[in-house]
Amino acid sequence: MVRRLVVRRPRGRRFANSMAPTGWGDSTYAETAWERSRSAATRWSVFGGLLGLLIAMVAFAPAEWLARAVGSATEQRVLFTDARGTLWNGSAVVVLTGGAGSRDASALPGRFEWSLGFAGTGFALKARHACCLNDTVTLRLKPGFGRFSATLVPPPGWVGQWPSALLSGLGTPWNTLQLGGHLRVLSPGLTVEWVQGRMLLDGALDVELMQASSRLSTLDTLGSYRLSLVGNASRPGEPSQVRLITVEGALQLSGAGTWTANGFRFRGEATAAEAHAAALSNLLNIIGRRSGARSVISIG
Incomplete structure (x- = not known):
């Protein structure tokens, strides 16, 4: 009887393919995406706050x-x-x-x-x-790059009026003059524009000093006056014009000037009606530089 010899080979360990999917990579990507989402949500939350x-x-x-x-x-x-x-x-x-x-x-x-x-x-x-x-007085304000404008939209008639005595609060020379009467402002419309530090005017505005008086004179009233401003910003190169006239009164005021980007310049004079020369002499000395019967006013 012949016996067959069977040799059994030991079974080796079988290792799993290291490339087989385990789910670890997907988990990492999910965590990264979640972190990014949370960071974005935090940023938007801070921004919103x-x-x-x-x-x-x-x-x-x-x-x-x-x-x-x-x-x-x-x-x-x-x-x-x-x-x-x-x-x-x-x-x-x-x-x-x-x-x-x-x-x-x-x-x-x-x-x-x-x-x-x-x-x-x-x-x-x-x-x-x-x-x-x-x-109600309206101002239209319009900002821009290197410029800013303010446009007055006035109500019908006059814009505003104030007691002239309030000007004494502005200091010299108003506190010395101690004016009486009242101020009134009228305008059909005015635009003030600041362009790179320069001020431009377009439109018109009148300031009226009505029934003015002063403690420097014994007269009950000096007169009524109008200062007119006409802006010419819409015509490049032409300065804005300023004009002072006497409406009526013993003290006669007149003058003219310009308002440009370089500043305000005005030249005028004050005189007294012959019948009131003595009563107005002290006031004429204060208003400007005395030159005979005149008082020369120079600004700028």
């Missing part, structure tokens, strides 16, 4: 911001005190001063009220002041 904060700051900006802007633009000669409300709707007491450090000041009666809103590509500022403005 900052944007909301900015909108809230603008929407509820205090009226004091406008008050500071007015004071800075006028070199502290016009102040908005006791400002209330917001930048968009507010009120304040208007005070005229002689500038920083001056002790002279005059407060206008009542409260000046304003509302600011969007209008086309700019803003519309509507102002009301029961004592001094004729109904």
Whole structure:
């Protein structure tokens, strides 16, 4: 009997193919995508929060911001005190001063009220002041690259009127003259534009001093006067014209000047009606440089 010898070979260990998918790579990609998504969500959340904060700051900006802007633009000669409300709707007491450090000041009666809103590509500022403005006066404000313009949209008739005594708050020479009477402003429309630091005017504006008086004269009234400004920005190279005339009165004022990007220049004179020469002599010495019977006025 022959036995068959069967040799059994040991079975070797079988290792899994290292390239076989295990799910680890997919998990890593998913975690990376999730991290990126979370980072993006965080960034958008922060951006949204900052944007909301900015909108809230603008929407509820205090009226004091406008008050500071007015004071800075006028070199502290016009102040908005006791400002209330917001930048968009507010009120304040208007005070005229002689500038920083001056002790002279005059407060206008009542409260000046304003509302600011969007209008086309700019803003519309509507102002009301029961004592001094004729109904509602509108200013159209239009910012731009390197330029800014303000256009007066006046109500029918006069724009505003104020007691002349308020000018004493502006300091010298008004505090010396101590004027009586009243000021009135009229305009069919005026645009003031600032272009790269230069101021341009287009339109017209009249300032009338009616029934003026002064503590430097014994006369009850000196007269009535009109200062006219005609802007010519729409005609390049032609300066804006300024003219002063006497409407009526014992004190005769006249003069002319120009307003250009380089500044304001004015030349005029003051004389007295013959019957009132003695009563006006002291005032003529104050108004300008005395030259015989005339007082020469020179600005710029």
